Amino acid sequence: MQTATTTYKNNIGGKLTESSSKDYFEKYNPADKSELLGKFPKSNAKDLEEAIKKAKIAFEKWKKVPAPKRAEVLLKAAEITTKEKEELSQILTKETGKPIVEARGEIQEVIDTYHFFAGEGRRIFGTTGQSELPNKSVITIRQPIGICGLITAWNFPSAVPSWKIAPALLSGNVVILKSSKDAPLSGYKLIENLYKAGLPEGCASVLFGTGEFGDLIVRHPETKVISITGSVEVGKMVYETCGRMLKKCALELGGKNAIVALEDANQELLLDGVLWGAFGTTGQRCTSTSRLIIQKSSWSNSFIEKLATTAKKLIVGNGLNANTQVGPLITEKHRNNVHGFVERAVKEGGNVLTGGKFLTGKDLDKGWFYEPTIISGIKKDMELATTEVFGPVLAVIEVSNFEEAIQVANNVEYGLSCAIYTKDVNKAMSAAHDFESGIAYINAPTIGAECGGATAFGGWKNTGNGSREGGITALDTYTQYKTIYIDYSDRLQRAQID
Incomplete structure (x- = not known):
């Protein structure tokens, strides 16, 4: 060896x-x-x-x-x-x-x-x-x-x-x-x-x-x-x-994967799913959740605030440390690319709720660490809503209803993974069929395909x-x-x- x-x-x-x-x-x-x-x-x-x-x-x-x-x-x-x-x-x-x-x-x-x-x-x-x-x-x-x-x-x-x-x-x-x-x-x-x-x-x-x-x-x-x-x-x-x-x-x-959150979603389940989907593997999965398409409701604003607050508490560090939840980006060049997406999103009108910076201090200076980032105010045709970032950056897009949510979810060149959180079985099954993606999840994030078993993995469109x-x-x-x-x-x- x-x-x-x-x-x-x-x-x-x-x-x-x-x-x-x-x-x-x-x-x-x-x-x-x-x-x-x-x-x-x-x-x-x-x-x-x-x-x-x-x-x-x-x-x-x-x-x-x-x-x-x-x-x-x-x-x-x-x-x-x-x-x-x-x-x-x-x-x-x-x-x-x-x-x-x-x-x-x-x-x-x-x-x-x-x-x-x-x-x-x-x-x-x-x-x-x-x-x-x-x-x-x-x-x-x-x-x-x-x-x-x-x-x-x-x-x-x-x-x-x-x-x-x-x-x-x-x-x-x-x-x-x-x-x-x-x-x-x-x-x-x-x-x-x-x-x-x-x-x-x-x-x-x-x-x-x-x-x-x-x-x-x-x-x-x-x-x-x-x-x-x-x-x-x-x-x-x-x-x-x-x-x-x-x-x-x-x-x-590639992929530009979305979680659709409807007004009747289980909020705690949704919170856990978005955090894992967006920031697991530091967002460096082809199936990572890079868009949260959330229906405006009585709780949507407070949920987005809680999501940002919770993301800020994620432990970023060396992956060999048992308590680390988010590791580094793969290279300095890639970290710079990810940061470029954030900067351009802000110029287009996005609002950084948390993150958006290089992480430094103590052991973080040793590697290519980046803050888990959530940006609201993203519109469906902005770069951050349509282009793969491959990093810990989540675009929040607000919609008025189920039909608009599906349209926005499909408004990308990719078609790998989409998810919906809802208690409405009719809408859940409709979404699973209407998503233009090779993989669909119901009440689970866009990552976690069980490819070691009997399930097929792959995408539609430019994926x-x-x-x-x-x-x-x-x-x-x-x-x-x-x-x-x-x-x-x-x-x-x-x-x-x-």
């Missing part, structure tokens, strides 16, 4: 391999910018070719291993991950800054994902059909595709790669993972543990690098599937490239391209169908003619 502050090597097909670039980037703890977590190679085209070469050889053998046997690797990986859960959680918190309790939850999601897809090893079902001709049968089967290029984000550097790796490997594919440069170590550990679990040589590689290296993976003619979690801008470029090359592509992109992670639908990305006709009539039969 390599330790912190080590100069790391790529894991190419199960072997630690020095990058031919001889160039490195440094990764620091966002809660303590003086703590160097490691130096990681800036991989290049030569490194990728080595991974591709090993993957091609491995694929020819791995695809022939029965799926239940492939599943045994995932089960063993789940067992190893369970034993190392605390160690992996500590690494995750140091990389991302998220509170340790959230990191433990993310590692549990990896375990759950492995368990789920291991079970699917005995249920990779095709279909049977009825032929129009006698003594003839028709079946369809799923088959693997080849080398899958997986490009993941820094905010969930363990869970999100596992969503991609598990169904890909189970289906008989091989994978090349590029971890985010802002959280490179967690994905590295995933691949390391898969090899500990008995994954054959060459079936998985993890290479470090920048966005330019990710582009090499996307454009390489031997990568047959690309799955990426990232921004809308990058996703569109990837989709265009994959379209020209006619390769499968799965996109999980993605219709693909889904999690659940059996994930297999659609990593398999291709084959239709097999069996004629046992001992004579020529012509469909649509005889």
Whole structure:
């Protein structure tokens, strides 16, 4: 095992391999910018070719291993991950800054994902059909595709790669993972543990690098599937490239998620939900609650005041401290970007109820901390109401009725997650159907999708391209169908003619 502050090597097909670039980037703890977590190679085209070469050889053998046997690797990986859960959680918190309790939850999601897809090893079902001709049968089967290029984000550097790796490997594919440069170590550990679990040589590689290296993976003619979690801008470029090359592509992109609060909402439940949805993971989730669309009522003003007062009391600090509720932002650049949204919102007429500043003093000077921020007076077409911030900033938008609330909720280019708080079952179900989003919640915040189980995860509109992670639908990305006709009539039969 390599330790912190080590100069790391790529894991190419199960072997630690020095990058031919001889160039490195440094990764620091966002809660303590003086703590160097490691130096990681800036991989290049030569490194990728080595991974591709090993993957091609491995694929020819791995695809022939029965799926239940492939599943045994995932089960063993789940067992190893369970034993190392605390160690992996500590690494995750140091990389991302998220509170340790959230990191433990993310590692549990990896375990759950492995368990789920291991079970699917005995249920990779095709279909049977009825032929129009006698003594003839028709079946369809799923088959693997080849080398899958997986490009993941820094905010969930363990869970999100596992969503991609598990169904890909189970289906008989091989994978090349590029971890985010802002959280490179967690994905590295995933691949390391898969090899500990008995994954054959060459079936998985993890290479470090920048966005330019990710582009090499996307454009390489031997990568047959690309799955990426990232921004809308990058996703569109990837989709265009994959379209020209006619390769499968799965996109999980941005979100501008809303909680709709109606006048009959349970106020205490709503308060807890908004705080968790907006400020969990420091607002750095694609599903984070970045808009509170609240119906004007006898209690709405007092609720907004209480929300701001409570948010001000949230404990911000190093995620390794057990009492920390909100960690740092991932980098100085990102903190500056988040602050820019706040400044522009104020210029447009927004009213900062709490937050809106860098946090300093004592240990807070060490990292990229930002105050949990709530801004009222936001109109539906303002930047803060329509653009993803990816930070601890909540826009409060007041509406007059249910119909207006739904219209405002849908008034964005994204379509990932929306929620409604109400006791009216008719409005709750109407909202769940009318939200233009891939995920809808009733009386729960916009975060918390159970992707380690049988549920699909993904969005509408500019949040993605219709693909889904999690659940059996994930297999659609990593398999291709084959239709097999069996004629046992001992004579020529012509469909649509005889």
